[in-house]
Amino acid sequence: MTTAPAQAGWRFRQPSVIPGFGLTLGFSLAYLTLIILIPLSGLIWRSAALGWTDFWALATDRRTLTALKISFGTAFIAAAVNVVFGSLVAWVLVRYRFPGRRVVDAMVDLPFALPTAVAGIALTTLYAPKGWLGQLLMPLGIKVAYTPLGIVVALVFIGLPFVVRTVQPIMEEIDKEVEEAAATLGASRFQIITRVLLPGLAPAIITGFSLAFARGVGEYGSVIFIAGNLPYKSEIAPLLIVIRLEEYNYPAATAIAAIMLGLSFIMLLVINLVQTWSRKRYG
Amino acid sequence: MADPEIISYEPQHESRSAAVTESRPVRITLTLLTLAFLVIFLLLPLIIVFKEAFAKGVGAYFASLGDADTRSAIRLTLLVAAIAVPLNLIFGLSAAWAIAKFEFKGKAFLTTLIDLPFSVSPVISGLVYVLLFGAQGLLGEWLKAHGIQILFAVPGIVLATVFVTFPFVARELIPLMQEQGNGDEEAALSLGANGWQAFWYVTLPNIKWGLLYGVLLCNARAMGEFGAVSVVSGHIRGLTNTMPLHVEILYNEYNAVGAFAVASLLAGLALVTLVLKTLLEMRYGAEIAATRGH
Numbered sequence: 001m002t003t004a005p006a007q008a009g010w011r012f013r014q015p016s017v018i019p020g021f022g023l024t025l026g027f028s029l030a031y032l033t034l035i036i037l038i039p040l041s042g043l044i045w046r047s048a049a050l051g052w053t054d055f056w057a058l059a060t061d062r063r064t065l066t067a068l069k070i071s072f073g074t075a076f077i078a079a080a081v082n083v084v085f086g087s088l089v090a091w092v093l094v095r096y097r098f099p100g101r102r103v104v105d106a107m108v109d110l111p112f113a114l115p116t117a118v119a120g121i122a123l124t125t126l127y128a129p130k131g132w133l134g135q136l137l138m139p140l141g142i143k144v145a146y147t148p149l150g151i152v153v154a155l156v157f158i159g160l161p162f163v164v165r166t167v168q169p170i171m172e173e174i175d176k177e178v179e180e181a182a183a184t185l186g187a188s189r190f191q192i193i194t195r196v197l198l199p200g201l202a203p204a205i206i207t208g209f210s211l212a213f214a215r216g217v218g219e220y221g222s223v224i225f226i227a228g229n230l231p232y233k234s235e236i237a238p239l240l241i242v243i244r245l246e247e248y249n250y251p252a253a254t255a256i257a258a259i260m261l262g263l264s265f266i267m268l269l270v271i272n273l274v275q276t277w278s279r280k281r282y283g
Numbered sequence: 284m285a286d287p288e289i290i291s292y293e294p295q296h297e298s299r300s301a302a303v304t305e306s307r308p309v310r311i312t313l314t315l316l317t318l319a320f321l322v323i324f325l326l327l328p329l330i331i332v333f334k335e336a337f338a339k340g341v342g343a344y345f346a347s348l349g350d351a352d353t354r355s356a357i358r359l360t361l362l363v364a365a366i367a368v369p370l371n372l373i374f375g376l377s378a379a380w381a382i383a384k385f386e387f388k389g390k391a392f393l394t395t396l397i398d399l400p401f402s403v404s405p406v407i408s409g410l411v412y413v414l415l416f417g418a419q420g421l422l423g424e425w426l427k428a429h430g431i432q433i434l435f436a437v438p439g440i441v442l443a444t445v446f447v448t449f450p451f452v453a454r455e456l457i458p459l460m461q462e463q464g465n466g467d468e469e470a471a472l473s474l475g476a477n478g479w480q481a482f483w484y485v486t487l488p489n490i491k492w493g494l495l496y497g498v499l500l501c502n503a504r505a506m507g508e509f510g511a512v513s514v515v516s517g518h519i520r521g522l523t524n525t526m527p528l529h530v531e532i533l534y535n536e537y538n539a540v541g542a543f544a545v546a547s548l549l550a551g552l553a554l555v556t557l558v559l560k561t562l563l564e565m566r567y568g569a570e571i572a573a574t575r576g577h
Contacts (some may be wrong), residue, residue, distance in 0.1 A: 013387035039411035115507025194381035218404025221509035
């Protein structure tokens, strides 16, 4: 690979005095292939081997469809909640000064660092009927633990840093002069936020939403404790994969995984397109 | 990160910034709303872990940590992280060297592939190894004939952990090394250093804090991974149970103190990770790549 033919027009790599290209690229590709690509292709190969009719039958199974709908629906709602509160958190952290701001800023990354199973049992204990928050919500007739609402709560926890950490750096880069110019031209604060600031932040907010959404769809550890896991009600797609595996129903597990993977790839593509678009427009 | 020039409560900035900030009551309301949200969603879950762990006193806490199965879960988690993190560290260094130091075709595609595990559900990360090594798997027959146990054993757990923590070090180092450019290494080489010396004495000191940052996040995820490991582990108590899996088992047995005691260790790990991460960002922010998160 190092000795790419020295043709005039096309080169595999640009010449460089720095050594180690063949070794590092070779090792990286080999490792990537062994750990990621071969196992993932195994999944694709297995689902292709099912054949279209079998795959379609497994994919349109009512329990599978409901689980997918729950996974994508709750992840969507949670990501939307995180867009609102994540942007608010980012705004307050970037623009306002208050005691303990650095600690609060560091705390935002807690969901990245806290193992999902720990988050799962902690949230379940909080929102259980006798838990600190559960007993406050009980009189209002709101049940969180063991309902789809519990899934949303867990996914809000998991997804929050994705939105904050995507939006925050863009907010820090906002040029104050634009706001001042708008203010001198007579714009109200509300107009400045909605007409001047928000359009610039939109790409970051969309990216943050997609990241939180993608993570929420695949989330397993924090959800299974709080969801109650009732089929057709609060059973998420990743859990259904685990259940099918435990039944040794490999084809069904493979089919659900392939659908989720396909949708994830589409989302990844959309995220990349949004990022390219935002770089072109605002970069 | 913080620009002290920007809006503050101090009166000296008040007149200058009045046109480009919200009124004081709005600022206070938004700040309190944010704090309330973060207390409910982030702080309370953290507090409840320690509260439940010590619900029956310090004695019960340490008694449940001294349990033989718990101790073996802790040992397994440490072992798995001790294998998975160095593997991904070597890969991260190697991939970052190839991608940041050279221009070649397909570089962007390779970078996307490295990030792939982040967009795959942890359960699917485990599933792919079951499909490969399981009894009905592609290699299942062959492995059985040769008496090699991968699934429901330590190798499977390590593989699943390597899969989910795959991008951490690489995605930290690639932007950092791209930012630093090749100048330092080229200077070292022109002064007669060989490639290995250039890496060891020039590149490594340049990237050490970013590297530590990546390893820190990689380790936190490796020790805390649940979904992927859960699928390949087989949940054999005392043998293939990592700490997060042991938390689940204890919790499902209604052993709240036991479950939260193990969880408190993992929460402690998360807190230590956060503190170190924040210190690194504060002191060596410039030497850590601009990309944060994950």
